[in-house]
Amino acid sequence: MSTAPKTDLSPAAPPHKPAAKRVRRSAEEARRLILDAAEERLATQGPEGIRLQDIARDVGISHPAILHHFESREGLVRTLIARTSSQFREKMLSALQGKNGDQLEADELIENVFEALSDRGTARLLSWMMLTGRLVEADGSRALMTEIATALHSHRVREAAERNAPTPDQEDTMFMAMLTANAAFGDAIIGRHLAEEAGLDHDGVIRFRRWFARLLSEHVERCGPRKS
Amino acid sequence: MSTAPKTDLSPAAPPHKPAAKRVRRSAEEARRLILDAAEERLATQGPEGIRLQDIARDVGISHPAILHHFESREGLVRTLIARTSSQFREKMLSALQGKNGDQLEADELIENVFEALSDRGTARLLSWMMLTGRLVEADGSRALMTEIATALHSHRVREAAERNAPTPDQEDTMFMAMLTANAAFGDAIIGRHLAEEAGLDHDGVIRFRRWFARLLSEHVERCGPRKS
DNA sequence: TTAAATACTGACACAATTGTCAATATACGA
DNA sequence: TCGTATATTGACAATTGTGTCAGTATTTAA
Numbered sequence: 004m005s006t007a008p009k010t011d012l013s014p015a016a017p018p019h020k021p022a023a024k025r026v027r028r029s030a031e032e033a034r035r036l037i038l039d040a041a042e043e044r045l046a047t048q049g050p051e052g053i054r055l056q057d058i059a060r061d062v063g064i065s066h067p068a069i070l071h072h073f074e075s076r077e078g079l080v081r082t083l084i085a086r087t088s089s090q091f092r093e094k095m096l097s098a099l100q101g102k103n104g105d106q107l108e109a110d111e112l113i114e115n116v117f118e119a120l121s122d123r124g125t126a127r128l129l130s131w132m133m134l135t136g137r138l139v140e141a142d143g144s145r146a147l148m149t150e151i152a153t154a155l156h157s158h159r160v161r162e163a164a165e166r167n168a169p170t171p172d173q174e175d176t177m178f179m180a181m182l183t184a185n186a187a188f189g190d191a192i193i194g195r196h197l198a199e200e201a202g203l204d205h206d207g208v209i210r211f212r213r214w215f216a217r218l219l220s221e222h223v224e225r226c227g228p229r230k231s
Numbered sequence: 232m233s234t235a236p237k238t239d240l241s242p243a244a245p246p247h248k249p250a251a252k253r254v255r256r257s258a259e260e261a262r263r264l265i266l267d268a269a270e271e272r273l274a275t276q277g278p279e280g281i282r283l284q285d286i287a288r289d290v291g292i293s294h295p296a297i298l299h300h301f302e303s304r305e306g307l308v309r310t311l312i313a314r315t316s317s318q319f320r321e322k323m324l325s326a327l328q329g330k331n332g333d334q335l336e337a338d339e340l341i342e343n344v345f346e347a348l349s350d351r352g353t354a355r356l357l358s359w360m361m362l363t364g365r366l367v368e369a370d371g372s373r374a375l376m377t378e379i380a381t382a383l384h385s386h387r388v389r390e391a392a393e394r395n396a397p398t399p400d401q402e403d404t405m406f407m408a409m410l411t412a413n414a415a416f417g418d419a420i421i422g423r424h425l426a427e428e429a430g431l432d433h434d435g436v437i438r439f440r441r442w443f444a445r446l447l448s449e450h451v452e453r454c455g456p457r458k459s
Numbered sequence: 460t461t462a463a464a465t466a467c468t469g470a471c472a473c474a475a476t477t478g479t480c481a482a483t484a485t486a487c488g489a
Numbered sequence: 490t491c492g493t494a495t496a497t498t499g500a501c502a503a504t505t506g507t508g509t510c511a512g513t514a515t516t517t518a519a
Binding site: 025026027028029030033064065067068071072 | 467
Binding site for chain 1: 276277278279355357358359361362363364366374375376377380402403405406409410412413414415416417418420421422424425426428429430431435438439442443446449450453
């Protein structure tokens with residue numbers, strides 16, 4: 004750091020330009036990389052983590068490149084929100100259906116939902132969107148909740164019919180869905196903290212989810228007891 | 232906005248100083264007002280809402296006054312977190328005990344817990360603290376979870392003994408507490424959104440909490456059925 | 460090979476925010 | 490009443506982050 008840190012101040016052309024090699028991605032690819040980096044920052048560092056310069060450094064580009072692709076910081080945020088909402092929707096719907104398209108056991112279902120929310124910090128993203136009030140304005144998953152509840156309810160009705168049990172209350176199903184959503188959401192945010200505080204290891208967390216699944220299962224069975 | 236917007240540029244003393252009246256609060260009072268304003272901003276506008284100038288305007292002071300009382304913005308945030316944690320702790324403990332010190336019904340208990348978290352945006356504050364990773368570092372409510380679970384468990388054990396029922400599993404109680412915490416937390420953040428989406432009015436939200444309380448009650452009864 | 464389109468960059472302009480400082484006003488005690 | 494402590498302020502400095510712009514490099518098509 005002595006004198007002449009910046010070579011020279013002569014306006015003469017630089018002797019060599021080794022930094023010439025410039026990576027040029029397709030617009031789509033670039034946008035994806037930038038969104039990924041922004042998502043990562045947001046999930047790990049919170050809202051203040053979305054700074055153009057930092058994200059640019061993560062991707063290995065200059066920050067005006069981001070502005071080139073997203074118009075403004077706000078544009079980037081909006082796009083990120085849209086993508087997250089969309090991904091979340093898909094995750095939830097597939098979590099409900101399982102791999103084989105068949106209805107699945109309560110265990111798997113709960114596990115899937117919890118996992119869908121905690122994975123990649125989805126719940127963190129969503130909660131930030133809630134906290135800053137951005138989710139309300141531009142929301143592609145408007146009817147997701149009712150959609151899920153409806154699907155679940157038809158499932159329950161079908162199952163009840165098979166067992167000659169009385170058809171369950173629609174609101175009851177809705178409440179089950181809401182409880183699951185709330186719990187999974189809370190779990191994604193403070194779950195780790197609570198578990199740690201309670202002295203639960205990873206295994207304990209799994210047991211908790213199983214316990215919750217059984218709680219719901221037993222509730223379902225109690226509502227529509229098989230005629231003996 | 233024509234010429235001479237700033238009266239004059241003459242260094243002569245201003246003719247009158249009507250703005251002389253300056254409010255001077257006690258340090259304690261000032262700190263409280265500032266924290267209140269900061270809390271409000273944080274709850275309504277999220278992390279980015281904590282800007283010294285805005286808070287100063289809310290209180291009706293200049294922003295250096297805040298620096299005077301809290302050293303730095305970071306100091307303000309730390310103090311706010313400490314206060315929120317402490318208030319939260321008290322709220323939760325009192326929510327468990329009820330007004331008369333007696334144990335209360337599940338209905339009231341659940342209602343209290345949910346209310347304690349949604350009131351004044353407590354959950355919003357806590358979740359922001361979680362999102363930015365500040366809750367972990369300076370946490371006064373370290374053992375709150377286990378404390379609650381322990382209290383709850385002894386309560387259950389006592390009740391089970393009264394009914395000559397088998398003593399409930401300790402982990403079961405812990406899980407009930409965790410579920411409640413998670414659900415109340417999630418509810419405070421996305422609850423309104425979910426309810427609105429599901430077409431639930433305020434009354435429906437109340438019904439949901441009752442429903443949840445009964446779910447837990449029935450679980451308790453099932454675990455320790457009264458010998459008959 | 461040339462030309463057009465565009466992903467990308469460095470430098471800079473601009474705004475907002477935190478923090479500093481000397482000066483001022485107010486409460487409180489002697 | 491006077492003096493000290495300190496709550497408070499306006500003006501300024503320093504930093505940081507967003508956005509602009511003219512120009513460069515790279516891809517693709519003619």
